[in-house]
Amino acid sequence: MRIEEDVIIIGAGSAGLTSALYLARTKFKFAIFEKEMVGGKLNIITQIDNYPGFPSIDGFSLILNMKKQVEALGVKISKELIKGINKNEEGFEIVCENNTYLTKSLIIATGSTTKKLGIINEDKFVGKGISYCAVCDGFFYKNKEVVVFANERKGYLEATYLSNLVSKLYLVSDKNDDDYEGNLTNLKKMNNVEFLSPFKIKEFIGVDGLEAVKIQNLENNDEKILEVSGCFPFTGDIPSNYIFNQLGLDQNRGFIKANFNMETNVPGVFVAGDIVDKPLRQIVTACGDGATAATSAIKYLNKLKK
Numbered sequence: 001m002r003i004e005e006d007v008i009i010i011g012a013g014s015a016g017l018t019s020a021l022y023l024a025r026t027k028f029k030f031a032i033f034e035k036e037m038v039g040g041k042l043n044i045i046t047q048i049d050n051y052p053g054f055p056s057i058d059g060f061s062l063i064l065n066m067k068k069q070v071e072a073l074g075v076k077i078s079k080e081l082i083k084g085i086n087k088n089e090e091g092f093e094i095v096c097e098n099n100t101y102l103t104k105s106l107i108i109a110t111g112s113t114t115k116k117l118g119i120i121n122e123d124k125f126v127g128k129g130i131s132y133c134a135v136c137d138g139f140f141y142k143n144k145e146v147v148v149f150a151n152e153r154k155g156y157l158e159a160t161y162l163s164n165l166v167s168k169l170y171l172v173s174d175k176n177d178d179d180y181e182g183n184l185t186n187l188k189k190m191n192n193v194e195f196l197s198p199f200k201i202k203e204f205i206g207v208d209g210l211e212a213v214k215i216q217n218l219e220n221n222d223e224k225i226l227e228v229s230g231c232f233p234f235t236g237d238i239p240s241n242y243i244f245n246q247l248g249l250d251q252n253r254g255f256i257k258a259n260f261n262m263e264t265n266v267p268g269v270f271v272a273g274d275i276v277d278k279p280l281r282q283i284v285t286a287c288g289d290g291a292t293a294a295t296s297a298i299k300y301l302n303k304l305k306k
């Protein structure tokens, strides 16, 4: 079945849902597709203290509010796995498992995912001792010993969350100097946190699940084995850009470049949220991008009609 839309939004995180909110108040026909869970990363955030209007709220409640708000305007969020996008003379063809959608314009709001370390046994022990989300899996390590590998803000935040649950936390880092907003200093003050730097993780050891983590000192190559039940590696995010490769979008390390109107170098393609090449990836900036991208898409469609 081929279905025609004016705009297709890919991704129903905070960025995509905000674009939907703005488009739902116009005459344009649009669809919003989500491959996993509506809300994206909000699903894993236990406490948000920096979203205006909500002094403190958990991610799930914020999603419910956002979802209710768009659904009240008649928006239906469709579960679709997008397999590819082709550009043609009329616009874009979005190829999903069962349907092909034709659209005049596109808002990419696909966010990002966590980067893996790519070392021995990592894939084997995911879910059996290795996790990339403290908030999702931290509870399983309550009163146990864990390693957190962190060298950036997100990792320090996750380590802070875990330090309140576990009996002992080894904070392993390959650098010493990136103390974002004092998170590292605060962690060093916790009496159950031992800081090991500069070290890298060399190997995950175990039979059916993780039993220990081998780390190596980057200055003298000395190795240590830490016997732990869990390991949480945090080394940054990977942009979810794999389906857009054929579009020829300008990128920086896989994050899509846009001007302040959220327009990309390809006419008709707009971006919003964590997938954008930008300095601050937060809910409030994702929502701001979503609103701007929708407004730009509306202007683009109005021009096409003339």
Ligand SMILES: Cc1cc2nc3c(=O)[nH]c(=O)nc-3n(C[C@H](O)[C@H](O)[C@H](O)COP(=O)(O)OP(=O)(O)OC[C@H]3O[C@@H](n4cnc5c(N)ncnc54)[C@H](O)[C@@H]3O)c2cc1C
Residues within 6 Å of the ligand: 010, 011, 012, 013, 014, 015, 016, 033, 034, 035, 036, 037, 038, 039, 040, 041, 042, 044, 045, 047, 048, 049, 050, 051, 080, 081, 082, 109, 110, 111, 112, 135, 154, 157, 158, 240, 243, 272, 273, 274, 275, 281, 282, 283, 284, 286
């Ligand atoms: C642990 C953690 C704590 C955080 N804490 C805060 C905080 O306190 N305050 C704050 O402001 N920000 C915080 N952030 C950052 C914030 O969560 C993100 O900046 C924001 O949620 C990004 O929204 P987004 O819509 O761009 O992306 P996402 O939330 O990643 O949503 C993208 C959506 O697109 C979907 N998608 C991807 N590819 C496809 C595809 N091919 N087809 C269909 N759908 C697709 C994904 O499944 C996902 O649902 C935190 C992030 C993390 C990881």
